[in-house]
Amino acid sequence: MKFQGRSTRKRTGGRRRHARNKRKYELGDQPTETELDEPRLKVVDTRGNTTKIRAISTDIASVADGEEVVEAEIENVVENDANPNYIRRNIITKGAVIETSAGEARVTSRPGQDGQVNAVLVE
Template structure:
């Protein structure tokens, strides 16, 4: 089912806004795609103007920065240690922005 990201039909007071137009295609959002640990899989989406958006379905490696030596290395992801966005993502090994991962 499509996610509609347009203006709400209700005011903050609980009153109703009068619709001034129908829903537009540009106001439709997409369902969330979680990034798991595994061989890299990407999904391409067509956006406005025939441009592309890329979503990661699964990732095996991560670029990690060593702040002391200022060296970036490509390392293998072992597991997710903590995820502040949702504690259940740790057991399901879902990677999001801000997740703490264990690497080799």
């Protein structure tokens, strides 16, 4: 089991073995792949007595055009640098270009972390 950051090799080239298993707070979580569908949210407890709202699926985006912010309906995912398969599966992540009723827009929020889609129109 690897821990992030620390090398598995010593300076001499010898092997460095891990001394313990991962703690609960060191475990990662599966990514929330926000799909294009009817809005569904999930509340997740996090460390420090706080919560995160994950968007399981959504079809609404707050699109900014300069000074004005408009609620637009998402039609489909045009481009996604995170993963080429996300375009086919209509998965929305930060940086994805989406086709909305207001025009093409780039996602600036993290729907899997924030529970909402904020975007800026692409010229």
